[in-house]
Amino acid sequence: MKIELADVVISINGRDAGKRFIVVWAKDGCSMIADGKGRRIEKPKLKKNKHLQFEDKAAGPVAEKLRENERVSNNEIRRFLRNISDRGEEGGM
Secondary structure (H helix, E strand, O other), rough: OOOOOOEEEEEOOOOOOOOOEEEEEEEEEEEEEEEOOOOOOOOEEEEEEHHHEEEEEEHHHHHHHHHHHOOOOHHHHHHHHHHHHHHHHHHHO
């Protein structure tokens, strides 16, 4: 599946393997990812898409802001990813 802006992904290679991120920029097989904590929105990590696993299409205020080129805070990203994580555990993933 093609990884796009505001998708939730999991890193599968590197030091951050297994961690969940949101895509803040995507183009030509590469994406910039942030989690609001270790990788802040001000300095996202550039990764090739082959090193990322698609998890979910993001929905909600954070995804809307990213798609509309509005400012997103690190706190909003952390809260969003925590909610995704909690929802996944309840669903039996």
